[in-house]
Amino acid sequence: MPFDKSQTNLFDLTSIKELQFFKEHPVIKDGLQLALNHVYTQHVRSQHSKEFQIKNAAWTKLQNHLSEQLTQYKKSSSSSSLIETSYNDLLFDYMLPERIKNNLLENVINVNLVDDSVWSKLLPGQTQITKQDKLNYLLSQCYKYIYQQETLPLSISLNDTDTLDTVNILNPAQWFSETRKMKRHIIMHLGPTNSGKTYRALQRLKQVERGYYGGPLRLLAREVHDKFKKEGVRCNLLTGEEIIEDLDSRGNKAGITSGTIEMIPLNTKFDVVVLDEIQMMSDPDRGWAWTNALLGVQAREVHVCGEPSTYKILEKIVQMTGDKLTLNEYDRLGKLKVEDKSLKHNYKNLRKGDCLVAFSKKKILDLKLDIEKKTKLKVAVIYGSLPPETRVQQANLFNNREYDILVASDAIGMGLNLSIDRIIFTTSMKFNGAEMMQLTNSQIKQIGGRAGRFKSKCKDTSEESIGYISAMDGKILDNIRSGIEAPMTDLTKVIIWPTDVICSQLMIRYPPGTQLHFLLTTLAERLEQDESGIFELSDLGNKLAAIAMFEHMDDISFFDKLRLSTAPVKDTPLVKQAFIEFCETIAKRETRGLLSYKLPFHYLTYNCIPNESVSLEKYESLYNIIMLFFWLSNRYPEYFVDIESARDLKLFCELVIFEKLDRLKRNPYMLNFRSPR
Numbered sequence: 001m002p003f004d005k006s007q008t009n010l011f012d013l014t015s016i017k018e019l020q021f022f023k024e025h026p027v028i029k030d031g032l033q034l035a036l037n038h039v040y041t042q043h044v045r046s047q048h049s050k051e052f053q054i055k056n057a058a059w060t061k062l063q064n065h066l067s068e069q070l071t072q073y074k075k076s077s078s079s080s081s082l083i084e085t086s087y088n089d090l091l092f093d094y095m096l097p098e099r100i101k102n103n104l105l106e107n108v109i110n111v112n113l114v115d116d117s118v119w120s121k122l123l124p125g126q127t128q129i130t131k132q133d134k135l136n137y138l139l140s141q142c143y144k145y146i147y148q149q150e151t152l153p154l155s156i157s158l159n160d161t162d163t164l165d166t167v168n169i170l171n172p173a174q175w176f177s178e179t180r181k182m183k184r185h186i187i188m189h190l191g192p193t194n195s196g197k198t199y200r201a202l203q204r205l206k207q208v209e210r211g212y213y214g215g216p217l218r219l220l221a222r223e224v225h226d227k228f229k230k231e232g233v234r235c236n237l238l239t240g241e242e243i244i245e246d247l248d249s250r251g252n253k254a255g256i257t258s259g260t261i262e263m264i265p266l267n268t269k270f271d272v273v274v275l276d277e278i279q280m281m282s283d284p285d286r287g288w289a290w291t292n293a294l295l296g297v298q299a300r301e302v303h304v305c306g307e308p309s310t311y312k313i314l315e316k317i318v319q320m321t322g323d324k325l326t327l328n329e330y331d332r333l334g335k336l337k338v339e340d341k342s343l344k345h346n347y348k349n350l351r352k353g354d355c356l357v358a359f360s361k362k363k364i365l366d367l368k369l370d371i372e373k374k375t376k377l378k379v380a381v382i383y384g385s386l387p388p389e390t391r392v393q394q395a396n397l398f399n400n401r402e403y404d405i406l407v408a409s410d411a412i413g414m415g416l417n418l419s420i421d422r423i424i425f426t427t428s429m430k431f432n433g434a435e436m437m438q439l440t441n442s443q444i445k446q447i448g449g450r451a452g453r454f455k456s457k458c459k460d461t462s463e464e465s466i467g468y469i470s471a472m473d474g475k476i477l478d479n480i481r482s483g484i485e486a487p488m489t490d491l492t493k494v495i496i497w498p499t500d501v502i503c504s505q506l507m508i509r510y511p512p513g514t515q516l517h518f519l520l521t522t523l524a525e526r527l528e529q530d531e532s533g534i535f536e537l538s539d540l541g542n543k544l545a546a547i548a549m550f551e552h553m554d555d556i557s558f559f560d561k562l563r564l565s566t567a568p569v570k571d572t573p574l575v576k577q578a579f580i581e582f583c584e585t586i587a588k589r590e591t592r593g594l595l596s597y598k599l600p601f602h603y604l605t606y607n608c609i610p611n612e613s614v615s616l617e618k619y620e621s622l623y624n625i626i627m628l629f630f631w632l633s634n635r636y637p638e639y640f641v642d643i644e645s646a647r648d649l650k651l652f653c654e655l656v657i658f659e660k661l662d663r664l665k666r667n668p669y670m671l672n673f674r675s676p677r
Contacts, residue, residue, distance in 0.1 A: 004053045004260060021105065028108060035135040038064075039143045052449035060149035062139075065146070069105050088284075088310060100141045107138050129554060138407040170526065172496050172535050173320040176266065176296035184323040191307045191330030192469075193449030200328070201274045205256065207270035214261040214293060216277045216286075218242065219388045225258040226365040237655040238263045240568065241630035261289040262566070266499075270299040278314070279442075279491065280304035291535075294320065296499070309442060313491045313534055320532070334452050334465030336483055342470060343476045347375050353421035355398075355406040356472075357447055361385065361617075367407045367426070369664060381661060385570065385620045386562030390661070391655045398403050422468040423451040428479035444483030495537050497566070498523060500559055507558065516551060516561050517544050549576065550583040560586060560593050573623040574600075575628070584630055585617050585639055593642030594629045594649065609659045616660050623653045 018422065022029050045052070100107055111134045119129050122138060174180065189197035202224065205211045215221045218239045225244070228235040237244040238259035246254035261275065273293075281290040294317065296305065297629045304314065311327065318325045343349040350371070356365050361383050368379040379401040380394040397403040399419045410420060410430075429436045430443070439447075452467020455543075471477035498506075498520075506519055521544075524537040543565050550564055551555055564586075570578045577598055585592050595601065601622065608614045624650050633640035 011583040017242050021070050025338065031132055031135045032108065032139075034132060035139040038136045039139045040051075043140065043143055043147070052544040054151060054326070055147060058151040060637050061146045061151060065101065065142070068106065074167045093638065100138055101145050104138070104142055106121060107535070108135065111135060111138065121216065125568060171210050172291075172527060173295055173317070175499050175502050178267070179296050179298050180321065182298060182300075182623035184299060185301045185303060186314070186318050186321075186323050186325050187303045188306045188325070188327045189303060189330065190311055190327065192307070192332045193331035193446060194334065194452065195332050196377070197305045197330045198274075198276055199307050201276075204303060205272050205274050205302070206231070206255070207520065210270045211272040211274070212256070212264055212270055212297075212299075212332045213274045214264045214276065214651045216260070216261060216280055217388065218260055220276065220277050225407065226256065228256065240634065241627050243634060249540075262291060263288075264289075264293050264297055266296040266298065268298065270297070271433075273297045274305065276305045277663075278304040280306075281310070281313075281494040282491050284495060285542055286538075291422045291494045291496045292499070295496075305447075307333060307442070307488075309488050309490050310413040310432065311490070313494060316412070316532065316534060317494070332449070334467065336451060336467045336469065336484070338448075338481045339468055339470040340421075341475045343472050343554075343559050344474075345472050347371055347377075350375065350377060350405060350424075351422065352377070352401065352404040353406055354424055355410070355412065355418070355420045355422070355450070356424045356426055357408060357410065359409055361409075364407050364409060365664065371405060371407070377404040378407045379403060379407055381604065382406065382412055383563040384409055385624075385652050387623050387657060389621075390657050393658055394661070397601070410443065412447065412450050418450060420451050420467070423448050424478055425471040425480050428471075428483075428666045430605060439483065441483045441486040441489055444480055448480065448484055448521060449561040465672060492534065493536050494534055495538050496527075496535050498562075500562065503559070503562060516565070517547050520544070520547075545571075546579075550578050553583060555589075556583065568624070568628060570624045572617070572621045572623065572624075573620070578625040580629065582640070586632075586636060589639065591639055591641055594640075594646040595628065595642070599625060601649060604649060609656055610663060616657065616664075619653055619657050619660065623650070623657065624655060626650045 015569055024529075039062070044055045053464065072138075087327045100194075110677060111131060114134075116129070118124075119134065123129055123133060126133065187201075189201050191197045202213065205213060206228070213221070215223050218241065221237060221239055225235050225237040232675075234248075234254035234256065236246050236254050236257040236259075238257050240262060247256075261280075264273065275290060275293055275297075278294070281287045281294070282591065284289075293597050294302065294314075305309075315325065347370075356367055358367060364383050368381050371377055380398040382394050383389050386394075393417055394406075395401075398406045399417070403609055406412075406420065408419065412420075425444075427440050428444075430439055431437075448469045449467070453466045469480060471480050481632060503519065506523070507514065508520070520537070520540060524540055526533055527537055529668070546569055547561065547565050547569065550561060556564070567579065569575055579599065581597055599622070600618070603614055603618060603622070623654055626646055629646050630641060630643070630650075632645055633646075
């Protein structure tokens, strides 16, 4: 053995001058010895015997790792130019702890090739960074990685007395320890659609220095942002795909932000936070964002706006968090009336200002084409996979009565101001991903409640706003009437998603390399034992499908995988393939622009607009890929660059989709129909 592995803790390099490594790099030996001594004194010494035992085990692993690399060292065949390219182009790539461990000697040799600007970020507060400081950093990072990832997890006993319960997994309210130190005031604004509840909460938000509006859609966040700006209230915009900072003359950012619910920073202190559409807590896919925000946001006042069906479950949650609770109830502004007769599938019974509701893109576009063919009415369409900007354009055409009729999915139930006189249900059934199901009473009330909204003409007269509800036939109308008149059904479950802190506590109870899907599945099973019976993990079907696309990529860290599991990936082959390529970029730590990927952006030309062989669905997929690129760029700005080009592609994609809808002659989903959406 080339090393004298005695019982002494300090590693001695003086007796191994004959090693090839030190023959080639004699000046490094002393610095490496000092760095090893630094690691021992700074990280290994401990007054607690149990703690020292674990740290000393990691220290031994570090010695063995260094011993192996030194004895197996061969002169690198890589040219200095290649090494410089690696360091300068990838920046922090070689400075990640696992990379430092795997390439320890290469990092030691080339320690001065890393740019000074990188070292200033790695060692903040040091005005003069010496080569010894750099070596100390490298060895310390290598030790920390071995300690945290390879030694500590194996030191935790996995017997019956040390289970998942030790991290309080069954009480999600305790996942947010800093928030639990605060005494918050939860103020509920509950009422039906079109009752002014969100307006009241926003009035309070305007009055504070630090606040956040959390909405369900980028459209709503943008609407609040623009409204505040018009009223002279400084406001930032923060969504998964877009960041706009309102800076004053001194470069100070505005204290109020409007954004999507997923983007609320739970480690920032606010005066007021508004959580809109709080009933979304029960949504199997996105509900976690509302629940985690309600449990974790650090604000003196938290205003929640939503349906009365949330009151009882909100009351239970507030009892768990120990916060103060105030309830404000609101009545609908205007009346809602279910008509006595249906339309009997006769388009002659349609009136300008009607909105027909259907639940698949195929049916929506069928209705548009059929109505325009058999009447002189012009039809706008709105459904979920349309770009938000296209939905706004279609809504404006309808509101301004340039188009007479609107055909829409339940996407109208949230996020758009629409001047709808009458809602017409074309069906009372909806595909839930597995089978056709009757609409719930809550869904019927939410959709039907959009009738009579946005009645600006009623503000200046004594005329009362009345929204009407009808259906295409009598049987559907009877079902809708029953839903509208049914008593409110209380929410019984809310969806959650584990925080990074919870996941890190769970990780150390399993061996290194434990897969994310196993951890999440175990967590879901344990939550079934929740005594309160109200918390449920986000739908694992979609999450595990997304995780399967990148879980095999070992160079993506556990926490990056957890973050990527919430990426907005549409279930189409083109989007999923693009997402895999984006994940590979993260794994390889490359720097790439959107146009560097082999994706069919050549379809974004004027020539393709009248070409019906290039489907509308292809452009919707391209749009989702572009927005996914923005989502990733906001989280990994060092990897996903050239945002201007991506923005140009986005604008042109929106143009093509709008034009193809406007010129639609036949249903593009007729031959490519799989399931309702």
